[in-house]
Amino acid sequence: MIELINVAKTYKSAAGDFTAIRNINLTIEDGDVFGIIGLSGAGKSTLVRCINLLEVPTEGEVIFDGQSMTKLSKKELLTARQKIGMIFQGFNLLSQRTALGNILYPLEIAGMPKAKATKRAMELLDLVGLADKAKSYPSQLSGGQKQRVAIARALATDPKVLLCDEATSALDPTTTVQILDLLAEINRKLGVTIVVITHEMRVVEKICNRVAVIDSSEIVEEGPVSEVFKHPKTAIARKLIMPQSGEGIESVLGSRCIRITFNGSETEEPMVSNMTLACRAAVNIVFANTRTLDGKAHGQMVLQLPEDDSAQARVLDYLRMRNISFTEEVETK
Amino acid sequence: MTWEQIFPLLGQGVIDTLVVTLVSTLIAYLIGAPIGVILYGTAKGSLFPNKPVNAVLGVIVNVLRSIPFIILLVLTQPVAKAIVGTKLGNQAFIVYLVIAAAPFVARMIESSLREVDGGVIEAAQAMGSSNMQIILKVLIPEAKPSLLVGSAIAVTTILGYTPMTYLVSGGGLGQLAIQYGLYRSQEEIMYLSSLLLIVLVQIMQETISAVAKRTDKRIRN
Numbered sequence: 001m002i003e004l005i006n007v008a009k010t011y012k013s014a015a016g017d018f019t020a021i022r023n024i025n026l027t028i029e030d031g032d033v034f035g036i037i038g039l040s041g042a043g044k045s046t047l048v049r050c051i052n053l054l055e056v057p058t059e060g061e062v063i064f065d066g067q068s069m070t071k072l073s074k075k076e077l078l079t080a081r082q083k084i085g086m087i088f089q090g091f092n093l094l095s096q097r098t099a100l101g102n103i104l105y106p107l108e109i110a111g112m113p114k115a116k117a118t119k120r121a122m123e124l125l126d127l128v129g130l131a132d133k134a135k136s137y138p139s140q141l142s143g144g145q146k147q148r149v150a151i152a153r154a155l156a157t158d159p160k161v162l163l164c165d166e167a168t169s170a171l172d173p174t175t176t177v178q179i180l181d182l183l184a185e186i187n188r189k190l191g192v193t194i195v196v197i198t199h200e201m202r203v204v205e206k207i208c209n210r211v212a213v214i215d216s217s218e219i220v221e222e223g224p225v226s227e228v229f230k231h232p233k234t235a236i237a238r239k240l241i242m243p244q245s246g247e248g249i250e251s252v253l254g255s256r257c258i259r260i261t262f263n264g265s266e267t268e269e270p271m272v273s274n275m276t277l278a279c280r281a282a283v284n285i286v287f288a289n290t291r292t293l294d295g296k297a298h299g300q301m302v303l304q305l306p307e308d309d310s311a312q313a314r315v316l317d318y319l320r321m322r323n324i325s326f327t328e329e330v331e332t333k
Numbered sequence: 334m335t336w337e338q339i340f341p342l343l344g345q346g347v348i349d350t351l352v353v354t355l356v357s358t359l360i361a362y363l364i365g366a367p368i369g370v371i372l373y374g375t376a377k378g379s380l381f382p383n384k385p386v387n388a389v390l391g392v393i394v395n396v397l398r399s400i401p402f403i404i405l406l407v408l409t410q411p412v413a414k415a416i417v418g419t420k421l422g423n424q425a426f427i428v429y430l431v432i433a434a435a436p437f438v439a440r441m442i443e444s445s446l447r448e449v450d451g452g453v454i455e456a457a458q459a460m461g462s463s464n465m466q467i468i469l470k471v472l473i474p475e476a477k478p479s480l481l482v483g484s485a486i487a488v489t490t491i492l493g494y495t496p497m498t499y500l501v502s503g504g505g506l507g508q509l510a511i512q513y514g515l516y517r518s519q520e521e522i523m524y525l526s527s528l529l530l531i532v533l534v535q536i537m538q539e540t541i542s543a544v545a546k547r548t549d550k551r552i553r554n
Contacts (some may be wrong), residue, residue, distance in 0.1 A: 052459055081461035092456035096474050096550045106460040108470065137550040150456075157460070 002028040002051060002161065002193070007060035009046050020046035021217045024060065028210075030160070033187050033194045035208035035225065037201065037240055043217045044197045048163050051195065052084045053077060065160060082110055085154030085192075089166035091146040093138040099125065099149045100134040106156045124152035128182060144175035151182065161193045162186065168203060180206045201241050205229065205298060213237045230261045230325055241300075256305045256312065257329035260319065262290055262297040272301075275318050281311035302329055339522060342509060347529055349423060349505040354492045354533075357427050361434035361487070368394065368435070369442025370468060380454075380464045394436040402433050402494055406501070423503040426495075434491050441487060445479040446472050481545035488541070489534050496530075506530050 007024040010017050021043040028034045038044045049055035050062055053069050062069040065083065072080055093102050100121050107117035125131050128148040138146055147167060154162055164183065168176040184207045187194050196208060204211050204225060211228050213221040215236040221228055232238045276282060283303045290299030305312045319326050368390060374380040375387035400408070406429045413425035449472055457471045473480070496507020506526040514523025546552070 054455060054458060078461040078463060081459060084459070086456065086459040088452055088456060090450075090452045092450070092452040094453060094471065094475060095450075096477060098550075105457070105470065109460055109462050109466055139551050153460075163459075 001030055001063075001065070002026070002195070003061075003063040004047075004050065005061045005063070007047075007050055007057045007062060009043075009050060009055055010058045019217055020055075021050070021214075022059075023218055024050075026212060026219065026222070028161075028193060028195060030193055031187070031191055032210055033184070033196065033208045035196045035198065035204035035211040036214055037198055037204050037211060038214035039199055039236075039240070042214045044199075044214050045165055047214065048165055048195060048197045051161075051163060052081050052086060082106065082157040083159050084161045084163060085157070085159035086163040086165065087147065087150045087154050087167045089169045091138070091143070091150045091170075093146055093149055093153070095138050098135050098137055099130060099141065099152075102138070102149055103153045103156050106153060110157050120156065121152075124155055125149075127155070127186075128152045142175075143171050144178060147171065147175075147179050148182065151179075151186070155186065155190070155192070159192065161195060164194060164196045164198075166197055166199070169198070169200070176203070177206070183207055199240075201229075202298075213240065226263060229263055231327060257286060258303055258305060258316075258319075258326045259329045260301045260303060260324055260326045262299050262301070263325070264296040264298060271322070271324070272303075275315060279311065279314040279318050281306045281308070281315055283315065334519060334522070339525070342522070343506070343525055343529060345504065346506040346509045346526060347533070349498075349503070350492065350495050350507070350530070350533065353423050353427060353430070353495050353498060353503070353505060354488060357430035357434060358484075358488045358491050360427070360431045361438045361491070362484070364431065365435040365438030366442050368439035370446065370472075372439060372443040373446040373472075374464065374468070380467060394439055397432065397436040398440070402429075403497065403500070405429065405433050406497065421502045423498055423505070426498045426501050426503045429501075430491060430494055433494070434487065437490070438483075438487055441483040442480065445476045445483050448479050449475045478545045478549040478551070481541055481548075485538050485541035485545070488537050492530070492534055492537070506533075 004024050004026040008022040009020045010022075011020060024047060036044050036047060046055050050057045051064065051069075053062070057070065064080065067080070069077070069080060094105060097105065100118070103121040103124055104117050107120060112120070122131065122134065125134055128151055130145060130148050130152070133141065133145060133149075136145075138149070141149065150167075151162075162183070167183075168179050171179060180203060183194055183196075186192050187207075194207070196203060198204060208225050210223065211225045212219050213228065213234065213236060215234070220234045221232070221237050228237060229241060232241055272283065272285065283305060285301060286304050287302040288299070290297055290301060292298070303315075305315055316326075372387065372390055372394070375383040375390070377384070377387075397405070409429055409432050410420040410425075412432065413428040414420050416428050417424040419425050453475060454467060454471060457467050462471070495505050496511060498505050499508040499511045506529050510523045510526035510530075513519040514526075
């Protein structure tokens with residue numbers, strides 16, 4: 001379990017103080033895949049570095065595995081860090097070492113005998129699907145392969161937590177999905193708690209069970225992914241979930257509107273057409289932003305309901321019957 | 334002078350030049366390398382930031398580097414006297430060369446280490462590496478190609494100073510070129526000595542560059 005209590009980080013400089021994060025209170029349970037989402041500059045990278053103390057918080061406490069990280073001695077901190085793996089946007093592999101050599105590095109630091117370390121490193125290469133690339137140098141690997149090596153390296157010392165700092169942001173969509181699948185598998189198989197820092201909702205959607213939204217140095221929303229995704233409370237959460245939403249609805253306010261959220265339902269069926277036919281009621285699509293990921297629909301749609309009360313009821317019943325979640329759209333901002 | 338006399342003279346010149354160059358380079362690295370690492374590590378935002386140490390070392394290095402070699406040679410004669418017991422000869426000259434080259438080596442090593450990607454160092458820190466482990470297992474191996482290129486520059490620059498052994502009655506190719514070419518008008522020795530100096534520089538430069546290139550794993554092969 002990771003607990004951040006009132007954590008803040010302020011950088012002092014001649015030009016004035018800069019607060020990267022403040023009032024951060026978070027609890028990440030064992031086995032969680034915890035997403036921290038925010039726009040660039042929101043403070044998410046600083047936040048994740050406060051967990052392994054790459055950034056020392058100026059206020060508050062970080063508790064990992066029952067011990068207060070901020071109170072550890074220098075040596076204890078180095079040992080504690082071996083239990084917190086980390087991967088990065090830029091992979092950060094040692095360019096002069098092979099894939100195998102990179103995975104051996106943390107084991108050398110931990111003082112594992114060479115033979116045992118090599119065996120362990122080969123197992124890890126196998127786990128990330130790169131057993132045949134042991135002797136390749138990073139320059140000979142693709143981005144996705146480099147991140148796989150980085151993941152294997154981060155897992156070498158059997159960490160309880162894996163911190164992922166924009167780990168898929170430098171990868172193409174297909175590779176991103178593969179890396180996320182691997183992370184999910186690691187979480188499932190090895191029980192490693194994963195903390196994911198990202199600016200992309202699709203990453204959170206795909207693998208996280210909980211999410212915190214960070215905006216202007218503070219956490220503004222936190223909860224189970226399905227909850228935050230379906231009912232974003234803050235404007236920033238809405239913006240992150242559906243980057244183009246919230247525009248053009250003003251003109252139809254006054255009539256009753258509902259916001260439908262697709263969170264992984266099947267897309268085979270033309271939902272809106274079927275509904276209008278079944279309910280014999282016309283609806284106006286005020287706004288829609290949906291996309292299909294792995295055959296599942298994700299996104300949101302705002303529908304203007306018919307004036308007639310009974311037609312409205314039929315539409316709402318139809319949605320309930322189909323288990324499609326919706327919320328009353330009262331205001332947009 | 335006959336060729337039978339000239340060849341041994343040039344042979345001894347090559348040996349003297351090589352010994353002075355290589356011994357000076359070696360000692361300059363033994364002294365300069367740790368200073369380079371400290372300059373890197375004590376810099377702001379680096380591994381073990383320490384403003385006073387960084388500033389003092391920086392000033393010493395800059396002062397020594399800004400004094401022209403020929404003046405440094407005169408100024409540091411007591412140092413040579415104290416270390417090797419004489420102000421003259423190749424041994425004393427090595428002392429002068431080391432004093433001139435070590436600060437240069439330190440700056441070059443510092444700059445090679447700075448080229449190492451900060452993300453890689455951060456990753457090593459995240460894995461629980463101590464500063465010493467980062468220096469030995471991350472910084473130096475990662476900077477190796479650049480360090481090698483730097484050593485080629487250092488060794489050829491040091492070789493470029495060796496003719497000044499002439500000023501302290503030392504020997505070497507440069508001394509031969511000056512003595513025979515300038516003062517005795519035996520130009521064939523001057524030209525041959527100069528040619529040999531050029532060949533030596535070429536060999537050193539090319540050998541080290543080739544090793545740097547061949548061992549750099551960032552290059553796909």
